[in-house]
Amino acid sequence: MIKVDDLIQLVRNYNPKTNQQLIRDAYDYGKAMHEGQLRHSGEPYFSHPIAVAAILAEQKLDDATIVTALLHDTIEDTRSTYTEVAEQFGREIAELVDGVTKLTNLQLSSSETKQAENFRKLFMAMSKDMRVILVKLADRLHNMRTIKSMRVDKQAQKARETMDIYAPLAGRMGMQWMREELEDLAFLVLNPEGRTSIMRRFITLQKESGDVIHKITNDIRFELGKQDIEAEVFGRAKKPYSIWRKMEEKGQGFSRLSDIYGFRVITGSEVDCYRVLGAIHQRWRAVPGRFKDYISQPKSNGYRSIHTTVSGRDGKRVEVQIRTVQMHEVAETGVAAHWSYRDGVQVENPFAVDPAKWISGLTERFEAAEDHGEFLEHVKLEMYSDQVFCFTPKGDVVKLPRGATPLDFAYAIHTRIGDSCVGAKVDGIRVPLWTRVKNGQSVEIITAEGQRPQATWLDIVATGKAKAAVRRSLREEDRDRFVRLGRELSRVAFEHIGRKATDKALTTAARQLGLADAEELLARMGSAEITARDVLETLYPELATIEGEEIDQSRAVVGLSGDQTFRRAPCCQPVPGERIVGITYRGQGVVVHAIDCPVLSDLEDQSDRWVDLHWHSGRHPAVHTVTTDITIRNDAGVLGRICTLIGEQKANISDLHFAERKPDFYRLLIDVDLRDAEHLHTVMNALEAESDVASLERVRDVDRKP
Incomplete structure (x- = not known):
């Protein structure tokens, strides 16, 4: 330590x-x-x-x-x-x-x-x-x-x-x-076997060809010395996973993989970066399509460098990264460079990106996401993709993820341009819409009135913005057909489990899935964006089996001293998964309250009685009673169905009390024994979806103080 x-x-x-x-x-x-x-x-x-x-x-x-x-x-x-x-x-x-x-x-x-x-x-x-x-x-x-x-x-x-x-x-x-x-x-x-295989081949390669890194590093230093360029040169073999990923992407074996070595040249100025590039290209043949200038077109996280791949000693491909000292500091620490110190002073690195601006630019692209799937698509594109920079005919730069197509380019300019796209020219040559654009290319979009997005476009576009626009257009165009199809799919699915696809059930499912209303849910089902199984599992999820033994209730709460006992407060009835706090009572040990319990406001000036607690992580038994206030239709069999429904969620009714009996409805207080907050949510969700349930709420009674 x-x-x-x-x-x-x-x-x-x-x-x-x-x-x-x-x-x-x-x-x-x-x-x-x-x-x-x-x-x-x-x-x-x-x-x-x-x-x-x-x-x-x-x-x-x-x-x-x-x-x-x-x-x-x-x-x-x-x-x-x-x-x-x-x-x-x-x-x-x-x-x-x-x-x-x-x-x-x-x-x-x-x-x-x-x-x-x-x-x-x-x-x-x-x-x-x-x-x-x-x-x-x-x-x-x-x-x-x-x-x-x-x-x-x-x-x-x-x-x-x-x-x-x-x-x-x-x-x-x-x-x-x-x-x-x-x-x-x-x-x-x-994949330990895969990594071991890569390492063994590395060792074999080193035995056959000697210390390639040392040789190539000396070669680069010699060429720079001839040009009187002062720079540091470092070489390294790429990480095993990086090599494995290249093998997977290119479908090549290790013996055919060439650029497994990387070299960095650190210079004193930006001018020297380009002098180094010239010296390297004069000595070795550049590999076409493997040149990137992130100095003139920096990445959004502040990264600047020149990348080039050349055929080096013995024909081996090597990647060379060229940057200044300040650029290298940002390349090493990224956004963290904003907080770096040197000699007791926060470093003023002109290339360090402002974190506030960086995160603002990152998140603003997520705000327009219509649903969870689209949001995740935005996140993964933003985090997992490298970027390419293309130009409009007027010379404006458009930034896209790697693998983007002219259609993505069109939607990046404006949704209207994307929707009406009928063709594209890349560097003046007409190309199919599924062409993958590359760094530095000029893209011209050809549009026509009356053109509408096609369903096949979903397989062509790569960006979240383009996919969302295409889906939205297709939904609007075929909405009525999709709603009818979705209604039939839901009817069959609900009947299969012995239930009815009522408007209330569908509205509840839509709310849980983050959609506007039941019609939107049906449209998504009809267009196969959401399956009937997704809807059923949202309303009636089977409680997942959790591995491991159930937690002993005597140690369900963490934060007590060895001699302290606890019990749940009857006023708020907290359950595992909810934030809690303990209050000491003379002769009663510690009483556990939910953090938002109204009773706590009366105890704010008694901080010596407060104990910081949290639930033990793991599988809790279904012994945590919660009182629910439920109003149901007064009709034959309704109460029985409600009780059966609670049992189907693997919850037990420990007490039931009629609060009101009216000709048209019953109001009941039902005590349900639950495992945790997720279990409570499952039961409440299933009950709310029932058409015979008029209202439902969890009871929190301040009069039932400890």
């Missing part, structure tokens, strides 16, 4: 003016809070926050970020609270720690609807302070470096989440080194 003096020295190396006492206090506080906690490896848990802080210190980040790393798990996993952190370390650091805590609770690899909502929360957190994401990425990197101590199933889950979400996010933020390491660590878990 890194000692506090060693950590402080790491920070002092780039920031001699660092607040040493602040870091020392955070170190001591975090160590005390995590006292007695162990990692899966058996090491003291606090070794993890220290390692995260060291990773961020290597990026030369500010004191607030380093301190946040030391404290990032305290609110989540210890008795520490936001208020306590704010009092000791200031509101800025408390906000950062709280932000990391909220990110930790996001399930980014869950179902599409929940994943889209959590991605929205992720970008919201980024918009408030991007240092939250920097700490979270460093947290994930250290967890991946030490993943072997976790259960095998957990390793696979974390590795897949890293490969799908965190590695692309690091790349999108310009932190390419972190992206490559995260990908390679995840690759080691997900």
Whole structure:
């Protein structure tokens, strides 16, 4: 475990003016809070926050970020609270720690609807302070470096989440080194045989051809010396996962893969960058289509560099990246360069992008998303795709993701241009609409009145904006037909499970799926964008089987001292999954309240009685009673169907009381035993979809105080 003096020295190396006492206090506080906690490896848990802080210190980040790393798990996993952190370390650091805590609770690899909502929360957190994401990425990197101590199933889950979400996010933020390491660590878990195979072939290649990197590096230095160009030259073999991905994309074996070596030339000025390019192209033959000038057309995250691929020594293809020292700093740390320090002063790097502008540009493209699927499409295109730059006939630049077509280009200009597109010219030559555009090409769109988007266009376009526009046009054109078809599909699907596709059921499903109304739901079903199974599972989800043993109810709540007992407050009836707080009562132990319980307002001035609590993560038994107030139609068999419906959701009715009996309706108070908040949502959702249910609400009675 890194000692506090060693950590402080790491920070002092780039920031001699660092607040040493602040870091020392955070170190001591975090160590005390995590006292007695162990990692899966058996090491003291606090070794993890220290390692995260060291990773961020290597990026030369500010004191607030380093301190946040030391404290990032305290609110989540210890008795520490936001208020306590704010009092000791200031509101800025408390906000950062709280932000990391909220990110930790996001399930980014869950179902599409929940994943889209959590991605929205992720970008919201980024918009408030991007240092939250920097700490979270460093947290994930250290967890991946030490993943072997976790259960095998957990390793696979974390590795897949890293490969799908965190590695692309690091790349999108310009932190390419972190992206490559995260990908390679995840690759080691997900496909160890594939990675071992790549490494063996590397060793064989080195034996056959010698130290190629050293030879080519010397060749480049020799050519630069002839031109009197001062520059640093570095060479490296690409990461195993990067090579594996190229093999998969190109369908080639290792022996046929050429550009497995990469070289960087770091110069003193932008002018020298182009002089280096000229020297390299004079000495070696450039590979057509492999030249990119990100100096004249920077990426949105501030990345600037010249990329070229040449046929080097013995005909081997090598990629060369050429950039200045300042450009290299941004290339290494990406958006994080905004907070970098040197000699105690925040670095004024002219190429470092303003994080506020960067995240604003990133999120504004998501705001127009109509539904969860479209939003996720925007996110994945933005995070996972490289970009190409094309020109209009007037010379304006249009930025598109790699793999985009002239149709994407047309929709990027204006939806009207895309809808009426009948053809395109690329560099003056007529091309099919499915042609993939390349960097630097000039694209001219040919339009005609009366033209409408075709269904086949969905297979041609690559951008979320274009796909959404095409779908919208197709829906409007065929809406009546799709609604009729959707109504028939829903009727058959509901009858198959013994229910009716009532307007109320369809409206409830539409609301849960984030759609405007039942007609929109039917149109989506008719156009095959939403399946009947999606609708049924939204209304009547079978409770998923959760692996592992049920949590012992005596330890369902985390944050109590060894001799404290607890019980749920009868006024708000909190259930696992909801935010909670404990209140001590003389002779009654700790009473657990929901964080929004009205009773708490009467106890604000008695802070000594408050206990910071949270539910134990895992599978809880269905023993948490919640009272529901439900009004149903007074008709034969209705009450029986309601009780059966609750049972079908694997919930038990522990008590039932008639509050009102009228000729037309009954109002009942039903106590239902539930597992957690998701279980409650499932039961309420199923009941609301029933046409015989007039109203339904959860009872929270302040008169039932502890």
